[in-house]
Amino acid sequence: MIDWYPKTEPYDSGLLAVGDGNEIYWETCGNPAGKPALFLHGGPGGGLLPDHRRFFDPDAYRIVLFDQRNCGRSRPHAGDPAVSLRHNTTPHLVADIERLREHLGVERWLVFGGSWGTTLGLAYAQAHPGRVTGLVLRGVWLVRPGDQAWSFTPSGAAHLFPAEWAAFVAPIPAEERHDLIAAYGRRIADPDPAVHLPAARAWMGWELSANTLLPVAPPDLDDAMLLGFARITHHYIANGAFLPDEGLLAGIDRIRHLPAVIVNGRYDIKTPPGQAWALHQAWPEAELHIVEDAGHGGSEPGIRSLLIQATDRLRS
Structure with missing residues (x-):
């Protein structure tokens, strides 16, 4: 059984104009004649990492990856406070x-997403079911009001990460703490770096605090990357990920005929397994795995193994 496919480099890459002054960075690796697969990164605003290519057999798959609008190597980058995010929404990303599919001449592809990538993957598949051969979803985020409350009120994840929650709340005056998302929005959007950079740092400190079962060092982000990540993540969270009022579960019937594998860590604090369970209840044909000794990270061994098994089975 393959534990982790070897590192591979793109054989093609470029920038694709997608309208509104935006260009997205894309790359392809693996076998140019293989089964097309699309990888959707998390965040939103996280961008690509080299290990994202390693969930797929490079001999069997034509692996397509891209940096979503305004992050990674796409441009303009949200790390510039002057860059508007008005044209960065879920419908824009689906488009x-x-x-990108048309540009690369792909007829249909396997869609693989983790965390925010599950949200975007479900939204894309429901909008274009005829272009999808199946889905692999890790760490399901449905962005329902209760899911938001778990992350941004003291009655949820704060109970498990009290010190990190205290650090997150500390910069906000007591009279504004009834709506932390709005309070941080005002500060992250402030044009003064003395205001928006500390706010972005505190926001991302909380966002990244529960990404793995065991603590790991936070990523080394420069000020522009940090601000861009914070701006995009906040933009989506503050707007309910720009999803329809009925949410993603209401559209499952459009994709129930597709094969799907759902993987979630038992101790995933970012996207607790209740969300994966709710998706499975709406989509009982989808295969659900709850990994007992795992958190949120896609590279954690138990999760990684199941994801690779899924792509191996779905490549035929």
């Missing part, structure tokens, strides 16, 4: 995926 970008279709433009």
